[in-house]
Amino acid sequence: MALASGLLVLILSLLFVGARTQPSQFGKIPLGSQLSPISETRSWLSPSGHFAFGFFSQGNGFAVGIWVVGQPNNTVVWTANRDDEPVSFGATVHLSGEGKLFLRTEQGNENLIANVSEVADSASMLDSGNFVLFNGSSAIWQSFDHPTDTILVGQNLTFNDTLVSSVSSSNQSSGRFILPLQTDGNLVAYPKKSASLSVDAYWSSNTYRNDKKGLNLYLNNQGFLLMDTVSAKPVLLARSSYSCNNKTTIFRATLDADGIFRLYSHCLENKTSWIVHIEWSALDDQCNVLGFCDFNSYCTGKGTNADCSCYPGFAFNEPSERFSGCYKNVTESFCTGTDEGEIYDVITMENISFERYSYSVLDTKKENCGLSCLEDCLCDVALYINERCEKYTAPIRFGKKDINATSIAFFKVQTTPAAPPMGQTVITESKKSLIVFLAIAFGAVTFLCFVIAISTFCVSSVEADVSAPDEINLSSWAYQCFVAGQLDKLVKDEDVEFESLERMVKIGLLCVQHDPAVRPLIKNVILMLEGSKDIPTPPSIAPFNISA
Ligand SMILES: *[C@@H]1O[C@H](CO)[C@@H](O)[C@H](O)[C@H]1NC(C)=O
Ligand SMILES: *[C@@H]1O[C@H](CO)[C@@H](O)[C@H](O)[C@H]1NC(C)=O
Ligand SMILES: *[C@@H]1O[C@H](CO)[C@@H](O)[C@H](O)[C@H]1NC(C)=O
Ligand SMILES: *[C@@H]1O[C@H](CO)[C@@H](O)[C@H](O)[C@H]1NC(C)=O
Ligand SMILES: *[C@@H]1O[C@H](CO)[C@@H](O)[C@H](O)[C@H]1NC(C)=O
Ligand SMILES: *[C@@H]1O[C@H](CO)[C@@H](O)[C@H](O)[C@H]1NC(C)=O
Ligand SMILES: *[C@@H]1O[C@H](CO)[C@@H](O)[C@H](O)[C@H]1NC(C)=O
Ligand SMILES: *[C@@H]1O[C@H](CO)[C@@H](O)[C@H](O)[C@H]1NC(C)=O
Ligand SMILES: *[C@@H]1O[C@H](CO)[C@@H](O)[C@H](O)[C@H]1NC(C)=O
Ligand SMILES: *[C@@H]1O[C@H](CO)[C@@H](O)[C@H](O)[C@H]1NC(C)=O
Ligand SMILES: *[C@@H]1O[C@H](CO)[C@@H](O)[C@H](O)[C@H]1NC(C)=O
Secondary structure, eight states: OHHHHHHHHHHHHHHHHHHTTSOOOOSEEETTEEEOTTSSOSEEEOTTSSEEEEEEEETTEEEEEEEEOOBSOOEEEEETTTTSOOBOTTOEEEEOTTSOEEEEOTTOOEEESSOOSSOOSEEEEOTTSOEEEEETTEEEEEGGGSOSSEEEBTOEEETTOEEEEEEETTEEEEEEEEEEBOTTSOBEEEESSSOOOGGGOOEEOOOOOSOOTTOEEEEOTTSOEEEEOSSSOOEEEEOOOOOGGGOOEEEEEEEOTTSOEEEEEEEEOSSSBEEEEEEEESOSOGGGSTTSSOTTEEEEOSTTOOEEEEOTTEEESSTTOGGGOEEESOOSOOOTTSSTTOOEEEEEEESEEOOOOOSEEEOOOHHHHHHHHHHOTTOSEEEEETTEEEEEOSOOOSEEEOTTOOEEEEEEEESSSOOOOOOHHHHHHHHHHHHHHHHHHHHHHOHHHHHHHHHHHTOOSOOOOOOHHHHHHHHHHHHHHHHTTOTHHHHTTOOOOHHHHHHHHHHHHHHTOSSGGGSOOHHHHHHHHHTSSOOOOOOOOOOSOOOO
């Protein structure tokens, strides 16, 4: 059955390859119009025929959006409700008689595409690539106001607007990178799985403005990417230089799936074919995109040929998606002297760099650096750099091979499998991390929270005397462990049921939010602890002012 419907979709999409360039409808789209992925009117074309709004293939089904029509491939520039599941061929798009634009799934669910209270009396797919709903001559909704990963000529990104990369060129769902135009006037690229702090930024336009009136990122019709404010001259961020021999040209600026912001030109060669040029790239090397390789892995290679590898002692979370990070291939912390017969060793790697967020720094010789890690149960890797030995515990992020890094990393690995139970001293030491974190987390909200934390975990004398920097580091680290899916790091060898641990840590992270409005009410904390109330995913911990 699944195979049969898959085949049907395949056949249908093959049919569309032939049919898609046939203009279906020009100009004004009247109320009562409808699209279906299996009918003649799969899309509404702009008058030039270069842009279309409608159904395009996505996974085993279809999504709704706007694309540049033509060979070699259609280029999607906007997607409606991009994180919704693809729909099947029984779905329809309606510009209803009541002036609403929505998608009706085969099951009969109606999802608004344009969420406006006003009702439209017509719609248009414009030659600019903007899809607009009109009441008379006034635009009541336009796709240009809801950018996904791309801006086109005439489209404005204003402050607080964000481009979010797609998963891949064939999957338009929200991907791994964001590019907000911040309220400080700066356009900054971050990995989505981060707190968007300055340490997380890997590219920025350096266009700080005090006056955000009229702050505007846009592409002009010569293909220049400009940042504008009312008070200052526009700043040129990038320019297109390819002349296209005076042929029809479409420019677009896209935060690509690999996290790099690029400016493209599409030159019309003949009726159906475009030649696509990269006019400008914010970065040349994918390895300079922070988070290109996720936690516990490092980036190698130049240009757009980057690859990710796990550190020694780690294995891929998802072997088919090498950028998705790695987990430690042994769950127990281990160190020399905990049990006879176990052999631990370090594997050295030169020229590795990653985020320098060590828990301990030693003034020691290179020879002693690896040894010090071996003896330290918390240590996963020691980095010898600038004649000092820095010790780290996973998760480690932003790793790359960098021939300019004069570093030696010592990764602790276990040379024989099967870890025996831990010695007494280790248990005492590693318990600290969870207790201290929870003490801070719950102490920060109220005494009651604190009491709940203690009684839930049956811990007696808790030392919560932690200095402010430690507090920030611990909760940031706890958050990193949470997003990396490595909560076990918080408990090390303790025997805690994973679900209650996750619940506790999520509540804890909510309790330490800097914005009091995000912190849960006490009565909700109790309900959450009981499990009778869902716990929202905690926002990232942002201990510093957001700027880049
Ligand atoms: C697109 O990517 C998202 C996130 O990785 C995934 O959940 C979704 O299933 C993908 N969609 C398709 C059609 O492959
Ligand atoms: C066109 O799409 C195919 C299949 O998705 C892909 O392999 C190819 O690289 C694309 N070509 C261009 C120029 O984007
Ligand atoms: C439509 O917008 C309103 C106000 O912005 C919001 O509350 C509502 O959830 C939105 N509805 C949908 C279906 O997105
Ligand atoms: C269209 O706009 C006019 C003027 O703003 C308003 O009076 C009218 O109610 C609107 N029509 C609809 C259908 O919303
Ligand atoms: C973009 O901004 C300019 C200048 O502020 C304005 O004239 C134009 O209408 C805006 N475009 C859109 C699509 O809102
Ligand atoms: C910008 O967005 C943030 C988060 O969505 C919001 O809290 C803030 O009020 C917005 N700022 C402005 C000036 O709209
Ligand atoms: C493009 O058009 C301009 C003015 O119409 C002309 O001066 C120029 O020579 C043309 N360029 C090419 C490459 O045809
Ligand atoms: C259009 O141009 C492309 C690329 O130059 C070429 O492969 C194709 O055959 C041309 N098509 C027509 C109809 O001329
Ligand atoms: C190494 O440093 C040199 C000189 O500063 C620079 O040109 C080169 O791009 C750097 N290489 C890498 C991989 O960062
Ligand atoms: C790192 O790479 C450089 C080459 O750029 C090399 O000279 C050096 O020996 C390597 N190792 C260390 C530890 O710096
Ligand atoms: C994990 O480590 C064990 C030995 O400790 C090894 O047999 C296994 O292949 C490793 N798994 C991966 C995915 O590297």
